Amino acid sequence: MRRLLLTLALAACAGGVQADRFVLAKTALELHDDAGRVLARHAIRAKHMDQRSGDGLLAVLQDADSGQIQLWRASAGRMSRAAAWPAPALEVEQLCLYRDPQGLLHVFLLGNEGLSEQWLLDGARALPVQRLATPLAPSACRVRDEEGMLYVAEPGVGLWALSANAERPGRRLLLADAASGEKALNARLAAWLAEHPVAAPQVQPPVVLPTGQTQPVREAGDAADDPAIWVHPSRGPSSLILATDKKRGLAVYGLDGKERQFLPVGRINNVDLRQGLSYGGRKLDLAVATQRDEAGLVLFGISPVGRVTELARLKTSLDDIYGVCVGRNAEGGLDVFPNDKDGRVLQLRLKQQGKTWQAEPVAEVRLASQPEGCVVDEANQGLFIGEEKRGVWRLDLATPGSTPQLVIQAGPGLTPDVEGLAIHPGRGWLVVSSQGSDSYAVYDIRPPFAQRGTFAIATNAALSIDGVSETDGLDLSPANLGGPYADGVLVVQDGHKRLPHGPQNFKLVPWSAVEKAVLTRR
Structure with a gap:
C-alpha cells in the first residue's frame, strides 16, 4: 500500500497530470480514469512500476514471478503489453x-x-546504456525529465540526486537524514520534488545523428583523442580515419568503423595529415602525431592504398608537447604546428634529405594558457589555435613575426574547454568542439568570425549508436565518400561510449546533417 501511495503522489512530478493512469494493485495492473474507476485490468503480481505520458500512456513494471521487465501501453480505455524482456541479472x-x-x-x-x-x-528492444553505482537498498526513485535528474531515497542516509544523462555522470547528496525510516524518507522525497520546481530549461542546440562509429579503443578511461581523415584517391568509400589512442598508439579505421591497422607507437595525443605533398619530385601523403613521452613528433607515410607506416621520430624544443596540426606551405611541403601545455606553439618545416627527415624551426608564439586543438587555413594563410579556457586565436602565417589575435571568445555557444577544430573550405566555416556543453559551434573563417550556429550529436536509436559528449578532437572532409557521406563527413571523439558502455570511440556524422542543422537554426 505504501508503494502504491508513493507512486500516486509522485505521478505528477514524473509525467504530468493525466486523465487515465496505471495503478498497481496487489494482484493486478489496472487502468483507472480520473474519477478512479477501473477501465481495464490484467492479473499479474508485480513488484515495481513507473509510468509516463507522451506517446500515449506507458508503464514499465517487473513481474514478481518471472522477473520479466514489461512495457505496457494504454489508449482509449484499453491497455496491452507492448514488450517484455528477460529478468536482469541484478536483483x-x-x-x-x-x-x-x-x-x-x-x-x-x-x-x-x-x-x-x-x-x-x-x-521491442531494450538496449543497455550503462551500469552505474547507486545507493544501497533504495526505497524509492523518480526522474524529473525536464532537468535530467534521477532522485533516489536511501534509508538511513538521505536523498540522492544523480544525473539521468549517461553522457554526463555525476551525483550529489541532497538531504542527509540518517534518522529517517523508509516511510518518512519516501514521503520526504515526494515533498522535496513538489517543493522544488524545475528551473526553466535552457535552449538546446539542434541535434544531428551519427550514422557510424569506430570500434572502441583498447583500454578504458580517457584514451581516444583525435582523428584525421585520409581520402582515398579514387574510391571515396575506401577512405580511412587515423585516430590516436593516447595510451597506446595510432589506430586506422575504415568508414565502416572496423580497425584496419594499429601502430603501437606509444602515447600519441593529436594527429593531422595532408595529401599530395611535394618531396623530391614525388607526391606523398603524410601524417604527424605528437609523442608525449618523447616530447617529439612521429611522422607517418600513407600509401596510395591506405597503408600507414612510421617514417621518423622528430625532436622538438617543447617540454610537454600536446596538440598538433599541419598545413601545406608555399613549397608544396609540410609545415607542422605542435604546441605545449605551457602555451608555446611552434612552426616547424618538414624537410627530406634522402631517407632522412628533419623538422626545421620557422617561428614560435606563446599563448597565456594551455592550447591543444588547432587547424591551418591554407587558403587564407592562417592558423587557428584553441586556447582551452579562453577561445580561439588566429595567427597570420603570411606575415612573419605577427602575434596571434583572439578572434573568438568563449561565451554563448562555446563553453570551455575549447578543444578540436576543423575547417570546411567550401563553406568557409570553422567547427569547434565546445566540450563544456557537449556541443559544437560553427564560425566564419573570415572577419568578423561570426557564429553561424551550434549543434549537438544525439543518440541514433535505430542504429544503436549513442550520442556524443566531452569531445576532444575532431576532423571533417568535404569529399564525396559515398553513401551517407556523399557530401562529406564529420568525425568526432566521444568522451563516453554507451549502448553499451565501453571504452571510448569515434563517431561519424554526415556533413549534410550538420549543414542542415546550422542553416535551419539561423
Missing part, C-alpha cells in the same frame, strides 16, 4: 522511467546492492 529494488530530450524512453533498474542498470527502450 531489482526499484525502477523508474526517464524520457530524454530526444523523446527516447529509458528505464533505470536499481539494484539492492548498489549496482544498477540503465536501458534504452526502443520498440
Whole structure:
C-alpha cells in the first residue's frame, strides 16, 4: 500500500497530470480514469512500476514471478503489453522511467546492492546504456525529465540526486537524514520534488545523428583523442580515419568503423595529415602525431592504398608537447604546428634529405594558457589555435613575426574547454568542439568570425549508436565518400561510449546533417 501511495503522489512530478493512469494493485495492473474507476485490468503480481505520458500512456513494471521487465501501453480505455524482456541479472529494488530530450524512453533498474542498470527502450528492444553505482537498498526513485535528474531515497542516509544523462555522470547528496525510516524518507522525497520546481530549461542546440562509429579503443578511461581523415584517391568509400589512442598508439579505421591497422607507437595525443605533398619530385601523403613521452613528433607515410607506416621520430624544443596540426606551405611541403601545455606553439618545416627527415624551426608564439586543438587555413594563410579556457586565436602565417589575435571568445555557444577544430573550405566555416556543453559551434573563417550556429550529436536509436559528449578532437572532409557521406563527413571523439558502455570511440556524422542543422537554426 505504501508503494502504491508513493507512486500516486509522485505521478505528477514524473509525467504530468493525466486523465487515465496505471495503478498497481496487489494482484493486478489496472487502468483507472480520473474519477478512479477501473477501465481495464490484467492479473499479474508485480513488484515495481513507473509510468509516463507522451506517446500515449506507458508503464514499465517487473513481474514478481518471472522477473520479466514489461512495457505496457494504454489508449482509449484499453491497455496491452507492448514488450517484455528477460529478468536482469541484478536483483531489482526499484525502477523508474526517464524520457530524454530526444523523446527516447529509458528505464533505470536499481539494484539492492548498489549496482544498477540503465536501458534504452526502443520498440521491442531494450538496449543497455550503462551500469552505474547507486545507493544501497533504495526505497524509492523518480526522474524529473525536464532537468535530467534521477532522485533516489536511501534509508538511513538521505536523498540522492544523480544525473539521468549517461553522457554526463555525476551525483550529489541532497538531504542527509540518517534518522529517517523508509516511510518518512519516501514521503520526504515526494515533498522535496513538489517543493522544488524545475528551473526553466535552457535552449538546446539542434541535434544531428551519427550514422557510424569506430570500434572502441583498447583500454578504458580517457584514451581516444583525435582523428584525421585520409581520402582515398579514387574510391571515396575506401577512405580511412587515423585516430590516436593516447595510451597506446595510432589506430586506422575504415568508414565502416572496423580497425584496419594499429601502430603501437606509444602515447600519441593529436594527429593531422595532408595529401599530395611535394618531396623530391614525388607526391606523398603524410601524417604527424605528437609523442608525449618523447616530447617529439612521429611522422607517418600513407600509401596510395591506405597503408600507414612510421617514417621518423622528430625532436622538438617543447617540454610537454600536446596538440598538433599541419598545413601545406608555399613549397608544396609540410609545415607542422605542435604546441605545449605551457602555451608555446611552434612552426616547424618538414624537410627530406634522402631517407632522412628533419623538422626545421620557422617561428614560435606563446599563448597565456594551455592550447591543444588547432587547424591551418591554407587558403587564407592562417592558423587557428584553441586556447582551452579562453577561445580561439588566429595567427597570420603570411606575415612573419605577427602575434596571434583572439578572434573568438568563449561565451554563448562555446563553453570551455575549447578543444578540436576543423575547417570546411567550401563553406568557409570553422567547427569547434565546445566540450563544456557537449556541443559544437560553427564560425566564419573570415572577419568578423561570426557564429553561424551550434549543434549537438544525439543518440541514433535505430542504429544503436549513442550520442556524443566531452569531445576532444575532431576532423571533417568535404569529399564525396559515398553513401551517407556523399557530401562529406564529420568525425568526432566521444568522451563516453554507451549502448553499451565501453571504452571510448569515434563517431561519424554526415556533413549534410550538420549543414542542415546550422542553416535551419539561423
